[in-house]
Structures are given as structure tokens and as C-alpha cells.
Amino acid sequence: MAPTFHRSFVCLFFLHGVSMAASTPHVLIYSATEPETPILSPSMPRKDRTLFTDGNLSQYDALVFLSNTGEVLDDTGKDALQNYLNLGGNFVGIHSATDCLNTTELYGKEIGAYFDYHPEIQNATINVVDASHPSTSMLPAQWQIRDEMYNFKSDPRNVGAVVLLSADESSYTDDGERKYDQGSPHPTAWYQEQGAGVQDGGTPGRSFYTSLGHLNETWHDETFMAHIMGGIQWALDANTTRAFNSSASVGNGDASAAETTSSSAPEASQS
Template structure:
């Protein structure tokens, strides 16, 4: 007792636990053609990731592909990678990562990567075959449920790949190009250019766009990439 009044002990409220941010790894290693757009792709992904509450880390070190390191990430972005970028042990670690629910995003020449790795071919959905010279202009046709606000009538100008197979039977197609509007297309009336799937355990999302530097300033392309980030990291079920 103090001055006739009971002293009441005050207990501070326990602090709320701080949630760890979702991390993504942007991987840009190349052993073939190297795109001039890689630096702007990294910066764009950092900006879009920040808007989505994602912590974005970048590396070209294949040693990042081991179980302990990959466990830090919710998804890995192959941003304009080319040809052989991982050894067999690193490939196996990434297969386990995706099989356990890890996300994958492929941008443009991610489809021109790891031709001798059959599993990766299924992950990316379709492999690069060729492209017409220069840049191509085509309206994009979005599939039902995949269109984004502002993308109606989007006339994209970029390097549009032809793929070794039409991936439609294996993936959920997001958007297609119209070969009738440019020369050099080889896939005919059905030319998917972006798609997603969950066939290998985790969420996989690919866009064939991303060659040309100015495209990364286009709000429609940025919205397209943002949707891919949110889908691959499990923040949205819409790809």
C-alpha cells in the first residue's frame, strides 16, 4: 500500500509479430545472347515488387540455387536468361523448390534457356524457335478472364517469338499475338504469347514480351508483369 492506494502493476502489451516480407529472386544469368533490357527489367521488377509488398533481390550467381537459399524465396524470376545457366545439382534444387510450391516467372528469353533440361521445358511451357527480324507490332488478344483494365486493343511493339510448340494444350493461355498483322510468324492463327500453369507443383507464369527497353515504361506491360508477380507469389489466383 502507498498513500492508502493499492499500486497496480502495468503490463505493456506484447508487440505484434512482424511478418517477414515475401521475397523473390530475379535471376538474369546468360550464356548466349544478352538483352540490353536486363537492367531496366530488374529495376521494373523492383518497383512492381515494392508496390506488391515484395522484397526483390537480384543475382546472376547460380550458387543461389540450393535448398537453403531457395527456401528464402516465394518465387524466382528468370528475366531474359539464355542457354545454360544452372548445373545438374542446381537444376535438381530448383525442381524441388517448384515441386514444393515455389513460384516461377519467365520473361521473354527465359524460353531460350536450358534446352537440355526437359523439366524446365515443361515449366516454361514452350521453347523459343525463332523470331522475325526487328520488332513486330501486333494487337494482343486476351483470353476470357485474363484481360486487364486498359489493355483492350493493346497494340504491342516488341520482338515476338515463334515457339517450338503451341503450349495451349499444356497451359492456361493468357494472351495471344495476331500473326496477320506482321511478317515472320510461324505459328498460324493461334499464337500464344503469355500463359500460366500449376502442372509441376508451384505456380508458373510466362510472358514472351520483354525484349524492348521502352516496353517496360508502358503501363499496360507493367500491369501485365505485376499480375504475374502477384500470381506466382500466391497473392492472387488471377494470372
């Protein structure tokens, strides 16, 4: 189940970005899901994936894949995603974003690892491995949370990711079968200073991923939202996009957008 999203999330992001960038960073939040076996019918519109073109993606300073599952991009969209990353675009994945595009190598590298399985949702303890990161600096050393404790098909450290949060496996019950080595401590959130999905010769932006965020009520929790917002702001601070670097190849370079977005933000927050 994907979280219910409100425009206030986008508004909050822009308000953070206005004071820190020459122009307002633009972020595309992509939350499409697809069944394991695609069912083509008029009742299942696929318009969102048409946003993944070189021209459209070039406007954004970061892409946020939010709770996606399944084959959410066609070949044209995957090519556009690759081009965007090669040009310095930043990437953020949230929750089940590790459970989509499961056979697309560039995506697997950029997000860090693919989802394997999770035990039933329950209370658990998350240990902060690195408290110096903007996504974790506000968290208690042992963070009590009710969520899905993801297991992964590989260790994100294998592509250069740095683990930020770790699930305390003694704090919850997991009777599932572990078939893969995800490394230790148990990865729950991580970052890549240079996203591994970039091809040779490209300009790597940053990549951030957190597996948390299953329950709707979690998205009303200030601590969780600070974790998410810290990760997004950190990704943008890569200085590889136009909002922060006028010589960059992608992102919003319109300085006037900051004033426009700031003045319209209260209205945009209405859901």
C-alpha cells in the same frame, strides 16, 4: 539483347506485395545468359548460378527468369530448382527465358514451351485472349506494341497452360520457316495454375510466362509494366509459399520483413 534492369523493378514489386501479404514476398530475379558453346574463362564469372541451392531458394516466394539464354544452371542448380518447385515455389518467365535450359525437361514443362525463332523486330498487334487475368485486365483488346514476335517449338496448352495473349499474324511479317505446331491462336503469354514442372507428390505453385520485353524502352512503358507486375502478383497469390501461407515450405515467412522493406524501398529504388 536483354533489357536493362533497374532496382526500381524490385522496389515496385515489394511495394505491391506489402499490402497484400502477411509478410513481404521475396522474389529472386535471375537474368544469367550463357553462349550456346560455353567458353570457360576468368572474364565470364558464373557466381549467380551458385544461388541455386536448396537453402537459398527456400527464402523466395517466386523465381523470375528474366531474358535468360543458354545453359544457365548446372546439375546442382537444376536439382535445387526441381526441389523448390516440388515444395510449392512459384515461377515467372520473361522474354527469352524460353530459350534457356533447352534439354531440361522439368524447365520446359514449368515454363510451358521452348522458343523456336522470331522474325525481325517490328510493330505488331497483340490480341487479348483472356482479359480476366491480372496480367491482362488493364490491356486494350488489341495491344499495339513493337517487339519480337516469338514462335515456339510446341503448344504450351499441351502442358495445361492457358493462353492469355496472342500475336495477330496478319499485323506483321514473318518469313521464317515454321517447323513446329505451337497451336492456335498464336501463343504470346500464358499461365499455368499448377506448374507442370512439379514431380508427382509435389506441391505445384503457379507459373506465368510472357514473351514480350525485348526493347529497353518497353520496360519504361507503364502498360507493359502493369502486365509484368500483374503476372508476378498472380503467381504469388497461389498461396503455396510462406508470405501468404504460414504452413508452406518455401518463401519468406518473416512478417517483420514487410515493415523493413517498406521503409527502405525509396532508397532501394535508386539505380
